[in-house]
Amino acid sequence: MTERNFLTKTLTDTVLSRRSFLKWSAALGGTAAMAGGLNLGLKTVEKAAAESEGIWISLPCWHLGCGGYCVNFGLLKDGIVVKQKADDTRPDSPDNPLRKGCLRGRAQRTHVFGADRLKYPMKRKHWEPGGGDKELRGRDEWVRISWEEALDLVASELKRIKVTYGNQAILNGSGLMSAYGGYRERWGNNSEGNMPLAREKMAGTDNMTHAFMGGGIIGPPDRFSYRDSKLIVLWGENPAWSAQGTPMYNYQQAHKAGAKFIFVTPELNPSAVALDAEWIPVRPSTDAALLLGMAYYMIVNNLQDQEFLDKYTIGFDAEHMPAGANPKDNFKDYVLGTYDGVPKTPEWASEICGTDSEMIRQFALEIATTKPMIFQSSLAPSRTHRSEQFAMAHFTVGWMTGNVGLPGAAVCASSFKSFGGMHLIFGGGTGEPSLPNPLFKGGGLWGGYAFGNPFDTEFVGVAYEEVWDAILNNEVTAGVRGKIPCDIRLWYGITAGGNHINQTSGTVKAVKAFRKLDFIVECDIVLSNKSKYADIVLPGTTPWEEFGFVKQLADKDSFLISPQVISPLFEAKDVPWIETELAKRLDLDPNAIHPFSPQQRFFNKIAGTIVFTGAGMEPLVTITEDDIKEWGVDGNSQQGRISIQDLLDQGGYTVQRSPGDIYSIIANLPPQMYRADPVANPAKTESGKLEIYCKELARYLTAFGFDTSLPLAGYRPPVEGIEDTYKDWGNKIKGDYPLQLFTPHYIRRAHSSFNNVPYLRRAFPQEFMMNVIDAKERGIKTGDTVLVTSRHGKVLRRADVSEFIIPGAVLLGEGSWFEFDEETGIDKGGCTNTLSGARPCGQGMEPFNSCNVQVEKWTGEPLEPDYKWPQRIPLKEA
């Protein structure tokens, strides 16, 4: 107890006085092991909290891509965060809204202090060098081991695998593995589907431009410009679940200003309801057909903006084809069916996409005749098989309306979490070296994602979505090299980030693959599935326990900072510490990998943070010689806009905005400049124009080796689309898997993170949504337990029957933790990737939203709601 009071006092002192960083860090170092003695069940925490007044401190919320990195504050008492609140440090207004955390962010303390936090390094009981009984992975007992033993074992397995099989046998890695001779890179991303290449080749927006510079000609407009729009089409979006920070709030401002919203989705979702939107129901994976039906109606009624198409695009008609292409291969003739004899009429489209043909006409008429319009899509329809067809059709139909470069107009993609324009603040880096992977030299790096350049003949990698097959079959698709042998032995999960066994398609295969490997090491904060199936699990710190957190916010105007909030819980360690210790055991120089202290890294990030002035960049933070002395770091003083302490007190910095300001003007420039003079400001495409016919896109997609691709928006049935739900599509005879599953990002979680929190489980049940017609046919009612079966696996869930989803489609939120019954193979956790098999396509991505299933009423024991299940606490005595 004395020790705990000491810690609180130290933290309180530090945060309240401007000049005690040094004292603070020293004190934290000295008491790091102390929390190990506490029982951190919440009741105990609350009792402990009542003992002192406490202070409010800004807290990091670090989860992947959930729309925010919002500003959250916690009441810190006795070294524990006992209460949370949203940002209230300045006035709230529609133009400068507070970056308030969502319900998950505000449940963060139950995540960090949960009774199921990993506390000690652990080894699987029946593991031995080489694997031991590998079939026991996922169901073995855990044994507590010391850090010393854990690090020795990891190092000796790394050495053994490197010597016996070479570095190519090591999967995943970072600086340490690069220094150790390299590793097999898992390239690509499982987020954006086939959109990135379409953006780049059709419109010249590479990933860097997309992520940081506002998106170029196909960038979404500045957030204020949404208020100038008459019509906003959100294709495959649900920001009320997926973008709970400011995006939804900004849409509401546009709604207030008079914009009409149209949602194109398989379910009438809460965002559409909140924005009073019109709903165009569509079957998953069929968007390209719907768009082609709209294009047909526009063409036969001459509704397209022909002037725009002629001047700014290539490939729309025979008169505007790129050199070398067959003039017959143009979009207009494809849609009219001039050469293939299949006119893509609204009736043709309706048979595929399910949308009523009259509704298709009305929708086409409305987008063709309403200006300015924002025609925007998220990534969900791109997470389907052959989704390059959707991406191409979306841009093409958007461009047919001419809504480019005009105030309140845009044809844009994937802005689920942010609006247009460049980031106004960039957080600084740690200053530590970034060591390239010597085995991935030839691979491309597209906007932060490693990508296997399909034309390169050197790189050693595996596409995200092919990883389970590559492990199981010893073969990998390597672009123009075709299929080549591989032998993957070791999963280096310490820096791999995600819960890949859960989040990558083909979870049944993933388990088999994990059970084939020689060695799996993971670092985690709870026993998520990647750790449950590992051999050695290292307890990681959360950013609350690390030396400081710095992040530019997805909303682009703001920047977030949090100090170290609590001392590391139990024996948790951060990644630089773990890698430093491993480096010593691998006979490498740790200083070549992590040369800086935690203080220095945090300081570098703060000092390197820059803010956009409207004309250039300037440092955000003022740093004095005294600051440098007190932090005990190397650095230079600098003049900025705010002192370190004020920044820490506020939890961040926001550039104040107003409609029509310089940032707004700059944000909207790329499409406007292109519109004003496409010769002087060409698109960064092969032709310099927006490419409806895009040879390069087809060339790349085909070279990846997973599928072939056409250079033009078309419709070839996807694998596990609507057609595959039929045994006989022509005569409409349904097959064994007659329903289409789609898997939105769910409000309970950030992917699989937070899924363990009972409180969020209680608030947001993991239910299986289906239409009343489908339910009635099967005798299913809301609350019934149902068995969902696909070609790849089986899950149990409770049904939620309603009219808010189209007949024939079913919904299950992605990210729930799988819980396999080893006897039956049934996953009672309801992980959507149990149902979707690994089927890499296009640029190596996974078609999560193309998945056929059957549903039946479960006759066994009903499923208990998962908030009542025991938590995963691996070491009972701890």
Ligand SMILES: Nc1nc2c(c(=O)[nH]1)N[C@H]1C(S)=C(S)[C@@H](COP(=O)(O)OP(=O)(O)OC[C@H]3O[C@@H](n4cnc5c(=O)[nH]c(N)nc54)[C@H](O)[C@@H]3O)O[C@H]1N2
């Ligand atoms: N079926 C289906 N699957 C999908 C999708 C879909 O739409 N449908 N979407 C895909 C998309 S878009 C994405 S981006 C991916 C994301 O999926 P992942 O990238 O796998 O993300 P998470 O599931 O959040 O995994 C984060 C892991 O890190 C651990 N962790 C969290 N915080 C910390 C920490 O502070 N320290 C340490 N050491 N560990 C921590 C968590 O326990 C968890 O195991 O999922 C993809 N999977």
Ligand SMILES: Nc1nc2c(c(=O)[nH]1)N[C@H]1C(S)=C(S)[C@@H](COP(=O)(O)OP(=O)(O)OC[C@H]3O[C@@H](n4cnc5c(=O)[nH]c(N)nc54)[C@H](O)[C@@H]3O)O[C@H]1N2
């Ligand atoms: N709460 C929460 N928020 C998150 C995340 C999270 O895990 N949890 N993850 C973040 C990340 S990394 C990402 S990538 C984004 C993802 O955000 P999005 O890319 O928007 O993806 P989803 O949430 O899967 O789907 C949004 C909507 O698309 C529709 N949809 C699904 N399939 C199709 C289709 O084939 N066609 C059409 N027209 N519509 C379809 C569904 O109606 C669904 O509600 O969310 C981010 N935000």
Ligand code: SF4
């Ligand atoms: S939206 Fe994401 S970053 Fe913001 S509070 Fe919620 S979980 Fe945290």
Ligand SMILES: [Mo]
């Ligand atoms: Mo994502």
